[in-house]
Amino acid sequence: MTLHAKTFLSLGDSYTIGESVPETDRWSIQLAELLRKEGVDIANPDIIARTGWTTDELQAAIRASNNQKTYSLVSLLIGVNNQYRGQTPEKYRTEFRELLQTAIRFAGGNADRVFILSIPDWGVSPFAQGRDRQKIAAEINAFNAVAREEAATLNTAYIDITPTSRKAAGDASQFAADGLHFSGRQYRLWAEEALPVVKKLLAK
Template sequence: MLANPGSDGSDYLALGDSYTIGEGALEVERWPVQLAGLLRDSGTAISNPDIIAHTGWTTAELQEAIEKSGNQKTYELVSLLIGVNNQYRGQSRARYRAEFRALLQTAIQFAGGRASRVFVLSIPDWGVSPFASDRDRAKIAQEIDQFNAIAQEECRRAAVAFVDITPTTRRAASEPTPGVDSQFTSDGLHYSGKQMRQWAELALPVVSRLLVS
């Protein structure tokens, strides 16, 4: 899904899955939208992001959707957050590495070939959510860590910034009940605007440095 196609600029593209589209949260609560707002508050002129993301997408499905979108724009900033559904579906780490590496190159292309204008957020740990109360949370955490290690290594190889939000998502377990002021949306699985605000705040200093490079 290409959201916000009529934005007033071609500044920022956010690529991902349910965590980027903000499943269960308001559009203004999506972390890329909150990040754009924080950047504007700090004096950086940037439009709200174009978003190519959908709940349930794996790395392969995101790549396919990007190709189908026909998006040929060049952006000043590109973010990528993908992999939770690879882990959820039991796909191999080798497959994730290969497909994530390809997505990094796609993201760099969207940034006009500038790896210095791309950043990646780590995969949140859905195992701490109320939805996962009957799952093997230790196993989920271990697998999330393994996938994140791959993403971080590939980012390092591609000279792409990596922002680790996973510890922040794990602390969300201290507020397990979905509600008005919860860290989770009403489905008990996806993260609320309150939690995603923390992701945006973690990304802000990194992105601010990228935008002056």
């Protein structure tokens, strides 16, 4: 096994585990590949993520994993299932805040080694046909506003990939075969957006 100078942990839900796409298409794995091409000696991420998880379910899974490692870089992308299940932004704020502290602990207490990706808009997916897409978009915006505020409080990087996800509307190549989750092609765009921000974090 090749040992790399820098390590990476990616926390999340279906968008991080890459539901319905090959492992190599996951956005965080594509990001690690792009970083290596830029000369950053970083390993592919450890991933704690599962389709359907909300903030509290991710936190419970992290505890159950008993992962005691410290990482050079930690990502957090969570909240779409909170929105999908009709939970409130207030509940999300409390649980997201706790998760962000957990992510910072994994980064050895360094908030500037953690970055957050915004929640993408599943309302543009073929799966959402016939649903109230404006309502979905408004709710996702509300959850993302919470995450952005919490990130700013701790001076943690926040990368807004939601507009990019919305541009996927009507383009079947941007979606996985299940019609709900995004494809590796869309995840590539997220990785490319994250790349310059993450390079700066790792250079600190």
